[in-house]
Structures are given as structure tokens and as C-alpha cells.
Amino acid sequence: MTETFAPVTRFAVPGRIAVSNRTAAVWQTATLTEVRRETPYASTFRFAVPDWQGHLPGQHLMLRLTAEDGYTAQRHYSIASPPDDPGHIELTLDRVEGGEVSGWFHTVAEPGDMVEVRGPLSGFFAWPGDRPALLIGAGSGVVPLMSMVRHHRARALDVPLRLLVSARGPAELIYAREFGAETTPVFTRSAPDGVPVGRLSAAHVAPLLAEQPGGGWEAYVCGSNAFAEHASRLLVEAGQPVDRIRIERFG
Numbered sequence: 423m424t425e426t427f428a429p430v431t432r433f434a435v436p437g438r439i440a441v442s443n444r445t446a447a448v449w450q451t452a453t454l455t456e457v458r459r460e461t462p463y464a465s466t467f468r469f470a471v472p473d474w475q476g477h478l479p480g481q482h483l484m485l486r487l488t489a490e491d492g493y494t495a496q497r498h499y500s501i502a503s504p505p506d507d508p509g510h511i512e513l514t515l516d517r518v519e520g521g522e523v524s525g526w527f528h529t530v531a532e533p534g535d536m537v538e539v540r541g542p543l544s545g546f547f548a549w550p551g552d553r554p555a556l557l558i559g560a561g562s563g564v565v566p567l568m569s570m571v572r573h574h575r576a577r578a579l580d581v582p583l584r585l586l587v588s589a590r591g592p593a594e595l596i597y598a599r600e601f602g603a604e605t606t607p608v609f610t611r612s613a614p615d616g617v618p619v620g621r622l623s624a625a626h627v628a629p630l631l632a633e634q635p636g637g638g639w640e641a642y643v644c645g646s647n648a649f650a651e652h653a654s655r656l657l658v659e660a661g662q663p664v665d666r667i668r669i670e671r672f673g
Contacts, residue, residue: 445475449486449538452511454531460596464562466502466514467527471539476505478548479569480642480670483511483541487523497523500565500644500670501542504572511539514596516562547670549642551579556630556639556662558622558653560588561596563645566670568597570642571604582635588622588649622649624656631660638663644670 452469459465477483482500503512517528549555549570557567564587574583585605589595591612601607608626613619630639641662643653650671657667 446541446543449540450474452485452537452539454533454535454537455510456533457531460514461594463594464514464516464596465528466512467531468503468510468512469537469539470509471511472509474509474511476508477501477511477542478545478550479504479573480548480566481542481544482547482566483513483539483543485513485523486538486540487526488538495522498543500569502565502568502572504569504576506573506576514562514565514568547642547644547668549573549640551577551581553640554582554635554637555584556634556641556657557583557585558587558627558641558643558645558657559585560622560645560649560653561594563643563649563670563672564596566644567642568600571600574604582639584630586622586626586630588645622653622656624660627653627656628660631657631662638666641667642670643667645672647671 450471450473452471454467455470456468457465482498484496485499486494486496488494499513499515501511502514503510515524515527518524547566551573555570557570559567567585571583571585583604586608587605588608588610591609592598592614595607606626608622609617609619610621611619639662641657643650650669654667654669658664
């Protein structure tokens with residue numbers, strides 16, 4: 423997703439879903455098999471990882487690049503693919519200005535290249551598909567949320583799921599061609615004719631809280647520090663319990 427992470431905010435739900443430390447600690451070779459352009463600045467990188475033991479939607483991994491001189495660089499990236507894709511994982515990376523690893527992926531990497539990965543890491547932001555999920559993301563913050571959407575579709579789950587995703591404009595909307603009725607895009611700078619332009623607001627969030635499913639929503643928020651705080655406050659103001667908001671943020 424991004425190359426920097428900040429601790430979760432005070433809105434975070436306590437507790438974690440168990441993750442095998444043994445599995446997460448082992449570095450595995452991942453071979454790049456496909457590159458798909460998502461937006462002018464973001465691409466999806468598909469890897470074959472034969473010994474990958476699976477993950478839950480919302481989890482991330484550690485990726486390591488090693489140069490010929492032995493220099494290594496490591497980054498955390500959210501997993502974009504659903505669990506039901508054995509032996510493969512997908513990462514969607516923004517090209518970060520001056521980014522050491524993202525720069526390599528966007529300018530050098532090609533199918534056949536190999537990197538190392540280990541994980542999955544952190545069960546805090548995971549959604550196993552067992553409860554209604556309200557997903558809110560901005561920019562590349564949609565990456566772990568898309569893993570949840572794909573899982574929901576792959577398993578034909580009947581548990582309610584909704585996605586609010588914010589982007590500057592249609593050209594910057596990652597995964598635009600995959601979104602369906604569960605998704606409401608919010609455009610902050612430009613939008614198609616007839617679609618309002620503006621920041622994520624109470625008008626987007628409040629209706630979902632007013633007509634929430636039985637048992638209520640488990641909310642997942644992912645984006646920049648500023649967006650995460652803004653979206654979390656909108657949720658709380660609309661009546662979402664603080665202890666049922668999970669946040670992953672960056673920047």
C-alpha cells in the first residue's frame with residue numbers, strides 16, 4: 423500500500439486475531455508474474471509464492487529487496503488479493519516520490535524478477551467475513567479493503583458489506599473497473615457529469631449508520647493520517663461505537 427506506517431489511533435479496537443508467528447517469520451521467494459496498471463501512479467504486482475500459507479483480508483506482509491552489493495530494503499505492504507488465490511499474492515503500489523522500493527517496482531521490475539516476502543502480519547485490521555463490514559478508504563488506502571471486497575465476492579457471502587472510497591478524480595480511483603453496487607466513490611477534485619465534488623462528509627456516512635444491519639457494522643478505515651482522523655470522527659458522530667472502528671493509516 424504505502425512505504426510508511428503509523429500506529430493505530432485511539433479509535434482502534436483492542437485485541438488481535440491470532441497470526442502464526444512461525445509462518446510470519448519465514449522469508450519466502452516471490453516471483454513477479456504480472457504487472458497491471460491501475461492508475462497513472464499505481465500498479466498491481468502479482469507474485470507466485472508457492473509456499474504461501476494464506477492470509478485474512480486486511481492483513482499485510484513484509485517485502486525485502488536485496489541489491490547485488492548486499493544492500494537490503496524492507497517495506498510493509500497491504501495484500502490486495504483475496505485468500506482464495508492459492509500460491510499467489512497481489513500488491514498494489516503507489517509510486518512514491520523518492521521511494522526506494524516503490525520506485526524500483528515502477529521503473530525496473532518486470533515479470534520473472536524475484537523478491538522476498540514474509541507474513542501475513544497483523545490480525546488487527548483483518549476481516550474474516552463473519553460480520554457486517556463498513557469499509558472507508560482514500561487513495562491507496564483502498565488496497566486492504568479491496569481484499570475484503572474480493573473475499574466477499576469469491577465466497578458469495580451474504581453478510582452486508584459497503585465501501586466508501588475517496589479519490590481525487592476518476593483517473594485516480596484504484597480498482598475502478600472492479601467496483602460494483604457495494605461501492606460509493608467520493609471525488610474530491612473532479613468527477614463525472616452529475617456527480618458532486620467534495621470531501622467525504624456526514625452525508626455519505628450517516629445514511630449507512632441510520633440503516634445499519636442487525637448487530638451493527640464493524641468499520642474499517644484506511645488512508646492518510648488526516649483522512650483516518652476525519653473519517654473516524656464522521657463515524658463516531660453518526661453513532662458508530664468507538665470500539666468497533668479499526669484503523670490503518672500512513673504518512
